[in-house]
Amino acid sequence: MFQISVTRAHQLEFLFSTEEDALNQPESLRCEVGSLIERRPFNLYGVASRDLEAGKVVLAINNICFFMLYGVASRDLEAGKVVFTESPVAVGPKVDSPPLCLGCYAFVDGSSLCTLCGWPVCGPQCQDSPQHATNECPIFKEAGVKFQSVEDFNIPSPQYECIAPLRALLSRESNLARWNAEVTAMEAHNSKRRETDVWGVNQVNTVDFLRKQCKLADR
Ligand SMILES: [Zn+2]
Ligand SMILES: [Zn+2]
Numbered sequence: 492m493f494q495i496s497v498t499r500a501h502q503l504e505f506l507f508s509t510e511e512d513a514l515n516q517p518e519s520l521r522c523e524v525g526s527l528i529e530r531r532p533f534n535l536y537g538v539a540s541r542d543l544e545a546g547k548v549v550l551a552i553n554n555i556c557f558f559m560l561y562g563v564a565s566r567d568l569e570a571g572k573v574v575f576t577e578s579p580v581a582v583g584p585k586v587d588s589p590p591l592c593l594g595c596y597a598f599v600d601g602s603s604l605c606t607l608c609g610w611p612v613c614g615p616q617c618q619d620s621p622q623h624a625t626n627e628c629p630i631f632k633e634a635g636v637k638f639q640s641v642e643d644f645n646i647p648s649p650q651y652e653c654i655a656p657l658r659a660l661l662s663r664e665s666n667l668a669r670w671n672a673e674v675t676a677m678e679a680h681n682s683k684r685r686e687t688d689v690w691g692v693n694q695v696n697t698v699d700f701l702r703k704q705c706k707l708a709d710r
Contacts, residue, residue, distance in 0.1 A: 542569055580662050580674055582622065583655030587647040590638075593627065593654065594620035600644050609637040625665075626658045634706045652696040657705075 545566045584591050590599050593610055594617025604611055605618045608631035612618045618628075631637070641648055663670040684690055702708040 581658035584651040593623040
């Protein structure tokens with residue numbers, strides 16, 4: 492529940508680590524008639540929670556609060572059948588996340604840090620996980636950007652807001668073809684988002700942080 496995926500068409504609101512988790516969520520946390528399920532290594536699955544007729548809406552996703560995206564069944568679907576699969580462009584901590592291990596997303600208490608960049612990880616295995624080791628780790632190390640310890644590890648830490656956007660941006664370098672084909676087609680809705688309170692927060696915690704502290708303005 493503490494991951495967010497930037498996918499081909501949208502930011503998914505709810506992710507579950509197992510199919511059982513997804514199906515055990517209260518109805519209010521599910522998409523209209525389907526559940527979003529994540530299975531490692533981060534493929535997303537939507538599963539029909541009841542029988543569906545062709546032509547019915549099977550999926551409704553709130554796209555950054557302004558528009559709804561809908562998926563429609565092209566044939567009859569039985570409850571429990573997978574209705575779509577999707578591979579996220581990037582995976583990372585959700586906005587308003589408390590401090591997490593950047594390898595496996597477990598909660599942390601700050602006692603174990605990456606020996607290269609100084610951000611929380613569970614240990615060597617999580618330090619070496621590709622999600623961390625090939626994304627923010629070398630950038631934080633190079634720029635000397637250390638995790639700033641917090642008093643309470645149970646409350647959201649704004650330090651984590653830059654991680655998922657940074658991983659999404661770095662995906663351009665690792666897979667330019669997918670970036671050009673899928674990410675550039677996304678709608679930014681900047682004119683509407685600029686009017687929201689979160690615009691200024693994002694500018695400071697993500698844009699300025701990545702460009703200035705992480706020294707990425709010219710990359
Ligand atoms: Zn971990
Ligand atoms: Zn690291």
